[in-house]
Amino acid sequence: QTQVVESGGGLVRPGGSLRLSCAASGFEVEYYGIGWFRQAPGKEREAVSCFLTDGGTHYADSAKGRFTISRDNAKNTVYLQMDNLRHEDTAVYYCAADLDVTNIQPLCRPSGFSHWGQGTQVTVSS
Numbered sequence: 001q002t003q004v005v006e007s008g009g010g011l012v013r014p015g016g017s018l019r020l021s022c023a024a025s026g027f028e029v030e031y032y033g034i035g036w037f038r039q040a041p042g043k044e045r046e047a048v049s050c051f052l053t054d055g056g057t058h059y060a061d062s063a064k065g066r067f068t069i070s071r072d073n074a075k076n077t078v079y080l081q082m083d084n085l086r087h088e089d090t091a092v093y094y095c096a097a098d099l100d101v102t103n104i105q106p107l108c109r110p111s112g113f114s115h116w117g118q119g120t121q122v123t124v125s126s
Helices: none
Strands: 003-007 010-012 018-025 033-039 046-051 057-059 067-072 077-082 091-098 120-124
Touching: 003 091, 018 033, 018 091, 018 120, 033 077, 046 067, 046 077, 057 067
Parallel strands: 010 120
Antiparallel strands: 003 018, 018 077, 033 046, 033 091, 046 057, 067 077, 091 120
């Protein structure tokens, strides 16, 4: 069964850090696209960072310099290290997989990802 499960969310003060985990099953993260997305109340779901199926890595402007996506192939897990968190980073964070390797121009956007986790809440508050 193809599945991704997020963990690692929580409450953190501004300037703090969190590391989110996305544990995959049913496929190998090394060979497919994995993305981190987030959705704040009243807002649309937006991309944060992705490993794309063409081997590229994408960061949203809001994530550049503060967030780092990485993966541990042995654990079949993708991580999102989030540093210097801000109030505006508060959202439900989702992990999703793109298993379509035929796409020659994959993009880091929700419509390109087919298998979604349940989400993990990140709250940045003093």
